[in-house]
Amino acid sequence: xxxxxxxxxxxxxxxxxxxxxxxxxxxxxxxxxxxxxxxxxxxxxxxxxxxxxxxxxxxxxxxxxxxxxxxxxxxxxxxxxxxxxxxxxxxxxxxxxxxxxxxxxxxxxxxxxxxxxxxxxxxxxxxxxxxxxxxxxxxxxxxxxxxxxxxxxxxxxxxxxxxxxxxxxxx
Numbered sequence: 380x381x382x383x384x385x386x387x388x389x390x391x392x393x394x395x396x397x398x399x400x401x402x403x404x405x406x407x408x409x410x411x412x413x414x415x416x417x418x419x420x421x422x423x424x425x426x427x428x429x430x431x432x433x434x435x436x437x438x439x440x441x442x443x444x445x446x447x448x449x450x451x452x453x454x455x456x457x458x459x460x461x462x463x464x465x466x467x468x469x470x471x472x473x474x475x476x477x478x479x480x481x482x483x484x485x486x487x488x489x490x491x492x493x494x495x496x497x498x499x500x501x502x503x504x505x506x507x508x509x510x511x512x513x514x515x516x517x518x519x520x521x522x523x524x525x526x527x528x529x530x531x532x533x534x535x536x537x538x539x540x541x542x543x544x545x546x547x548x549x550x
Contacts, residue, residue, distance in 0.1 A: 404452065404517035405465045405476050406526050409484070410509045416458035417491075417501060424535040431491060431500055432456050438487045439463060445482060446474055453527045455534065462530050464517070476514055484508045 411417055418432035428436060435456050442465070443451050454463030465479065474482075488507040494500040517523050533540070 401470050402467050404523055405467070406462070406513075406515040406517055407465060407476070407480060408460060408462050408513040409480065410460040410512070411503070412506045412509050413504055414459045415501075415503055417503060417507075418456050418458055418461075420458060421534050421537045424537075426455065426457060426534040428456060430498070431494070434490055434494070435461060435487055438483055438490070441486070442479055442483060446479055449479070453530045455530050457533060457537070457540075462533060464523070464526060464530070480512050480514075 418435055419426055419428040421427070426432075439454055439456070439461065440451060443449055448467060448469040450466040450468055452464035452466050455461065465476065467476075484507070491500065491503070491507050495502050515526075517526060
């Protein structure tokens, strides 16, 4: 069915009028579809990446090669989501954040599908990632430090995380 705004009621999560290709720090959270745990497991507060998690990690780090005007700051891959800070350092040729996330989702989905077929990775239901993602414009150094701490401590706080599945079992 074609998108119809009268029926589907999609609303933008973006700040109206804000240039998401402008210099600055952006906090991104991307979740798997249905919050499926596909990327590893938390053991004693430490995230242990499986092959899929290591693949996600590689593609996250590839963002800085694809988009030369960004730097990757603190990030973490969790069993069913990833958090990361992207710093756009030059607006000259930077893509907007949503284009970076779209590219990341496409690349990781394609590689995941190949590995389901070739290496028997756990299949996912429908799509690998949720349709949207969370983004937050980091406005000052205090907020940046707070978000960095949140990311670093995310695996230790996993049982209290809102993305922690009720019946937690990951690969």
